[in-house]
Amino acid sequence: MSDSLKEAVKGKYAAAARMVQSGKVGSCCTSGGCFGGCNYTPEETIGLPRELLNASFGCGNPTALADLKEGEVVLDLGSGAGLDVLLSAPRVGPKGKAYGLDMTDEMLALAEEYRRQSGLTNVEFLKGDIENIPLPDNHVDVIISNCVINLAADKARVLKEAFRVLKPGGRLAVSDMVWRREVPAWLRQNVELWTDCIAGALTEAEYRQLLEEAGFIDVELEITWIFGPSDLPEGFLTADMERQVASHADSLASAFIRARKPERT
Template sequence: MTTATPDEIRTAVRDRYADAARAASTGDGPTAYTRSLYPEEQRDQLPEQALTASLGCGNPTLLAQLQPGQTVLDLGSGGGIDVLLSARRVGATGKAYGLDMTEEMLELARRNAAEAKVPNVEFLNGQIEAIPLPDASVDVIISNCVINLSADKDAVFAEAFRVLRPGGRLAISDIVLTRALPEPASRVMALWTGCVAGALVADDYRHKLCAAGFTAVELQPTQVFHRDAVREVLADADPGRIPGDIDIEEVTRALAGNVTSSFVRAVKPIA
């Protein structure tokens, strides 16, 4: 039995999203699902490449209830789609940060911000387990199908809690499981980069947020992924990177109906 290390997972994730950024830059990439997540009035505000580069599972900007003057941080900001939308909502007196570890995505996001003529944004190079911002400097944290990609979610939630101001809110879209994955699934790298193998069971998600200090934790499933969606993730896998003892059909059956896209809300209490 072979289990991927955190460094191997991080490298695979970075490679996958670098490829996605390059594809978006040439006008190629998955847009149909993204378009279904963002209403037309939001899509009209965005450069085409911001839509094309998005690999999210929800629309956290609808969840966040942003107000003018707030500071927003997007964990794993990719091509910048949610940062740009958030920046418009917080206005000229607010600020929207995007944090990403993939240089290709950061370059694309900065080009998208320039094309959209949105000045109150800043894209940061770094990891979500070590956010490069001061304590208590952010009002709202958003994220779109990224926290599941981290091999150290306790560090992610601790860092999110640190940089939020008292009363600040976490408002994210993420992949959440209804039950634990079968062991073989954790050894398929395509399920890590496809946002499945690293996902938490709902009760574990709540526990980790509470352990980090958050209150008012809510998880709201918005979509259940069935067999065809799981097969689509596995179809992108390099067969040479799937351990030979794994029965892919058995894994697919175990995942079908177990994987959900969910809204996750939590609050940093006021001391």
């Protein structure tokens, strides 16, 4: 990730974490649903602090997608305040492990506090970049991520790193933003829109290609929500940005992306 873009992303989500710490709603989940609909059920989130839900910036529910099993090791790329990590930990159980990786100190501080409140002992939050995952080769069974890979400048590197740390036969199950068709270059290069999970989205074809180039097989991409002009959360963009994006809103979608590392590589 270029230094300027990386700092812009860190600044955006550090500010969001501070909003949550001050008691304000700092997420895309402003009216009962995340950016594109996260589909967390009340049963899943029972017992979790409301503040944790307010600190979620997702566009789906990768924990429902991942089919986690007892004893597995799961890694959440760009774990933020830790919602998907804390949902994953009970599913893999005490013999499993749930890692969260994030680069923003303020989000990591929130995640550690929510981990403490949860009482879960099979959770660990790591500081680092998703382009350089601080775990050894062939270490995790499942990688999840929720509306984060689009924020990285070097997505090919992210997916190669994900492939590296997965065990043979390991699974990738992420929610992310995608473009359904090509859009103007100015839109895909705007830093403000990039930090808002819009400009940095890959097209469907690009996502498939990068996953396959990284070594993944059985690639599946399922569109879960197509955005209309009224679907962007209120206050998510400036008025000027909303006007510029509105004419291309139906080109933007949230998607579930699945892939698998071969048993032998």
